[in-house]
Amino acid sequence: MNSGDTAFVMFSAALVMLMTPGLAFFYGGMVRRKNVLGVLMQCMIILCLLSIQWVLFGYSLSFAPQKGFWGGFAWLGLRGVGLEPFAAYAPTIPHQAFMIFQAMFAIITPALIIGAFAERMKFSAFLLFALLWATFVYDPVCHWVWGIGGWLKNMGALDFAGGTVVHINAGIAALVTAVVIGKRKNLDNNTPIPHNMPFVVLGTGLLWFGWFGFNAGSALAANGLAVNAFVVTNTAAAAGGLSWALIDWIRNGKPTVFGTASGIVAGLVAITPGAGYVNVTSALAIGFLVSLFCFIAVGVIKPKFGYDDSLDAFGVHCVGGIWGALATGLFASKTVNPAGADGLFYGNPGQFFIQLFAVLITVVYAFLATFAIYKLVDFIVGVRVNEKDELMGLDISQHRERAYAIIE
């Protein structure tokens, strides 16, 4: 047991926890005024709901050592998950420190999907969807990639901090839900604009801050690898933000705050799978290019196909996540992390195909499972709010509260 490592991982868990409220503000600023509480509430309730799911059975399903679809039931209710290290996951910190760090990942992942169906999902349906999705999509995929006996892990797929498990997974779920739930009302006459851009910037700042815990913390020790992850994370975020601002400037005439914030998040998403395997030059390339791909997804592909991914959860997280996972197969180097692998540019083209395979598996599974869960929830409670509730806004129709007063 190492006290430095333990302190670092606990602190990292706290940083990652803050990302969910950060995401709440990031998304909350983007929606219309009448829906901001709906988004904040969805994020905060996920923090409550999945914290409990995780200690009761989510952690066991994800990480209990067993080959198969799930990790199994050996660690239900944290039975056997104590204060001594569990060497196969993290040899120098208490097992519960690893557990609670992972809990924060399980919480933010379903929260990311909110961006796709924002402003039109019933709260009861959301609760059920989040619980089922975490249990039947996040937990198994997490097990495949990170758990002992996980088959993608055994195949050699690299995912340092959650490119496939978190971002592609949530991004595909976002696409499926956005398409199936359908467009928001009145979109053609009245394009919704973000109601509070400073909230978007606040959320971006909190996400960037929290992402140090997400990526550096994934080293699970206060060591050189954690520092590498910290540095490349900061570099890729910076490159992503700068690059999106430039693309905006060239293509739309002005560099926008919204674009810069989106680029920063895209950079953070893209560096996530490779943070512990790539060096800082590669991080620059990953960050600069991700904004180009996400910009095309958000600005060209989305309007062309006409799906209403309200806040671009697919366009940023899935596209950025796929680029990040594939880029890990290109740029990974054993000089950064001897426990990792070399990528295509370091003489090992095989790694690229392993990454590609892991991406495809995640895409296909998340697509099918999300669709099934959506249909089930729709059958039980009905997913979409009725037209009047949608027009009045989720704040008043789902929570009977308003975010802002006009005259006291």
Place this chain on the structure above:
Amino acid sequence: MKLMIAIIQPYKLEEVKQELYKAGVNLITVSEVLGHGRQKGVTEVYRGAKETGNLLRKVRLEIAVNDNFVEPTVNAVLKGARTGETGDGKIFILNMEECVRIRTGETGSDAIG
């Protein structure tokens, strides 16, 4: 020339706008206001404490029209804003003495359109 002031349910604004466009009325001013009529409205709850304020959120439209546009405008607002429940709002129609377009200095009917 008339000045019409309509008080409507906020969530009906989009529909009313579309109806007005269909009727060929493109000039409106919109503001968010508080008020109450006979309706009790939606009570809001803050951490369990019921807020029983009887001022409800409404949207106020101001529309200046020439006399021949009064009826189509009224019909458009009725069509877009009516649900049949209390709280649908009111339309007030006032005589308007003058109208001046700032850009050109035109006055009267010409300044409205």
